[in-house]
Amino acid sequence: MTVLRSQLDVSSETYASNRKAQLEVLAQLDEQLELVVAGGGERYMQRHRDRGKLPVRERLELLLDADSPFLELSALAAWGTEFTVGASVLTGIGVVCGVECMVIGHDPTVRGGAMNPYSLRKTLRALEIARVNRLPVVNLVESGGADLPTQADLFVPAGRIFHELTELSSLGIPTVAIVFGNSTAGGAYVPGMCDYAVLVDRKAKVFLGGPPLVKMATGEEPDDESLGGAEMHSRVSGLSDYFATDEHDAIRLGRQIMSRINWRKLGPPAAAHPEQPRYDPEEILGIISPDPKVPFDPREVLARTVDGSDFDEYKPLYGTSLVTGWASIHGYPVGVLANHRGVLFSEEAKKASEFILLANQTDTPLVFLQNTTGYMVGAQYEQGGIIKDGAKMINAVTNSTVPHLTINMASSFGAGNYGMSGRAYDPRLMFAWPGAKLAVMGAAQLAGVMSIVGRASAASQGRPFDEEADRSRTAAIEAQIEAESHAFFVTARLYDDGIVDPRDTRTVLGMSLSTVHSNTVAGRRGFGVFRM
Template sequence: MPVLESLINTNSQSFQENREVMEQHIRTFRDIEKLIEDKAWAKKEKYAKRGQLLPRERLELLIDPDRPFVELSSLAGYKMYGDKDGSTAGGSSLAGIGYVSGVRCVIMVDNYAIKGGTITPIGLQKRLRLQQIALENKLPMVALSQSGGADLNHAVETFSPGGRAFYNQARMSAVGIPQITVVHGSATAGGAYQPGLSDYTVMVRRQATMYLAGPPLLKAATGEVATDEELGGAEMHCQTAGTGEYLAEDDRDAIRIVREILAVLPWHNSEQELSFDEPLYPPSELPGVIPVDSKIPYDVREILARIADGSRFLEFKGEYDQQTVCGHIHIEGQPCGIIGNNGPITPEGATKAAQFIQTLDQSGIPLLFLHNTTGFMVGTEVERNGIIKHGSKMIQAVANARVPRISIVIGGSYGAGNYAMCGRGFDPRFLFAWPNSTTAVMGAAQAGKVLRIVAEAKAERMGQKIPAEMIDAMEQKTVAQMTEGSSALACTARMLDDGLIDPKDTRRILSYLLDICRIAESRRLNSSTFGVNRF
């Protein structure tokens, strides 16, 4: 396979400037993550007096310490739903994919230390996304549950969509995906069905409670008086009602039980010892590869040279179109096809990509999209060359490909180009973004000019004249709104990706994701009609 030769001078001033700006983007989102964590750790003494571990402590106790863990959507809800400074972002949970007793799992830990773990609409969206990942990749799901339930300030937005979470649980059990839940605290009303629909439920003595109506509502509705323990304590559920399968003495004991359950399930990963060469150019150089000015082009092959085994790349139709780059690479011994952008998608680029996707689908090779495009090319010439027709072919191929598809937004992802490159709306198996990235219908400056032209044309038709300062202000406001709303932080807050990643980690994370997909494709599930029911 041909070896890529990097043309970048890593000692140049531009490379150092690029690296410093990218590192600042990285520090920005890492600082927000630390802010969230610091807010939780400030409550450690309070919860320690109750005999409870903090959410992050529970997570670290659960996962195998010497194995990879990829956190998901750590900034979901950033500056949304009352989050004024970013300290309550995260969608009320800590989540990711990691190993528990050697079994790779989707893990969700309610972050009860932040606003009691109450669930906003974005928190619900995060939970649904985790279930989708577990289903698509045939991964067991572990939930460490302690939440105040739905945020009542947004209950109208979460009630109806929230039913989907229970539907997903029922379907996951039926297809044969194990679900294990620890009830660390209160699980009330709809929240009680989450452990109820799990296949294995662990409850912590004198700490966990589970009921459809708590003591105050019970008294108001029926006049009956009962304590928490009488109504829905852990001992009652494990000894009388049979809702819980395992009774734990404390948080640590509950997590020990989860690890023992997973250790006896026949769910160990079919891991392979693959031999591979490291890239000739280290991934640590990636922050300096992307120009600070997004208008300055760069070659996506420079990215490939730093993530591909041995920097080897077998290009597909390299002479046919230079704007859309297609070809084969290996990442830590695992094959994948890549589609990257060196500019807008032309009619030729769209047909090349569509053909390449079909070859991968035929061979069962996963597909990696590296987004950096302004979208489809526009203009009279490309319209006459059938850009809509050929672009539709590419979109058809992306939508219908049966192989796992992974997207990384490394630069801009604009307009229908986002769709053609397997954006969120096309259900990629995983989608991550670099912290410099932008996702939008069009560029901010372009959007401002479009609205200006439309407003001026409308005023002219009506025989009116808009004051120059007014139309300038409108254009500037549009640019500011589009710039803020399309940034990496704004997009990850709305869960348009599965999280922001440091470019230096791209190769390592892609290897992990490709391995998840490989095992999922080969794993056979023991499905049933209804799933596991309690009796």
């Protein structure tokens, strides 16, 4: 039998303590997500409504199929910065007329939907996900263009938006722009470069230069409508493909476009009627310790994530700090690599490499569940070849062509992040649990290394070592690394695609697997499985 048997004691003090700590972290996450939904705040939201306009999330709700899920991405982008959390743009994967799409929607209640450096990164990541996974794109456009005080960080990289939109079109991936308000300067090229453009009467304003700029440049004094209104672009310039009477009509037209694109997924379909896990996903909260140094068995997570809690473990007696095996999630076959006790030894690296090759042989997507402190160090392990064995694993991850999905469950430190398909290794989608940490190493270890280096430097120069200054410096470094490895700090910089409630892991992975199957799912060929 390959069905997992849970050993979790839900009546224990440890379970209750872990669950309490996770609920506290989730409450902090919910507090930040409320700020994201609030956008520019009550005052600007009401002013937007007074102009007869819908908030971006209401536009989204009308666009998506009724009662269909929406996988929001990078919700906490710009957290902890001078910019509004959420970065003035909403991105995510949803279903429009039966077609899974990437939706990118400006939030005009935040500085008129102006694009800052974080909203640029968020938009580019959304377009990259659309391109790699072959997702049609729907843009909900209302933006004043670039946030001018930060233009030095925007102008050059922002050109990539146009590049991505035109490349999507060249790949036969449909792009739609529904323009509800301002689409100015560089933003005017969004409807110009999308395959389809819908403009709302008396609301959409699409021009390279607004009336003040035109007057300064040419002496003309045109009004908004004659310069860039929906009727002008529908009747005269031809930029508009569909003339909408109001926002509801524009969304109806957008859905109509998606209903006629004759879209087909290229990946194999999921198995029908997948079995639910035999254990309650709610119990995942009691598995995870708030202390990342306390390990947990990832099989307990898998028992509450994979179909029927059925997990066919590969090499269970070898390289036991890494759990590998075969399962399915929402009917999609997957290979799983999950860290157990954190450290990756040579055995784990070789086991992972071979497993990744096998997954590529059978065109099976890979799920990486990170909880690693990195590859083992020390004379014994260096002499045993940990560098070359770790390099094999990283080589296999790099050259694997089946889709990778990654979740940082608790910690992702050092080169273990690379070997477990971290952001630099192009997982199709990557998420983190709210208590997860990511850094070059743990805060205490990094501060300790700096202290040892400082002590050695003083000794080599024959000068006394300042113990008091060292204690102060160590405390400051620990505090800095602790803050910079925090899940909110990491996701704010788009080093992952969002923070997810651990209880939603199965749902998020299922939606992600459905997404990656929009494109071809194929492993690398040209080599056989080699023993290591």
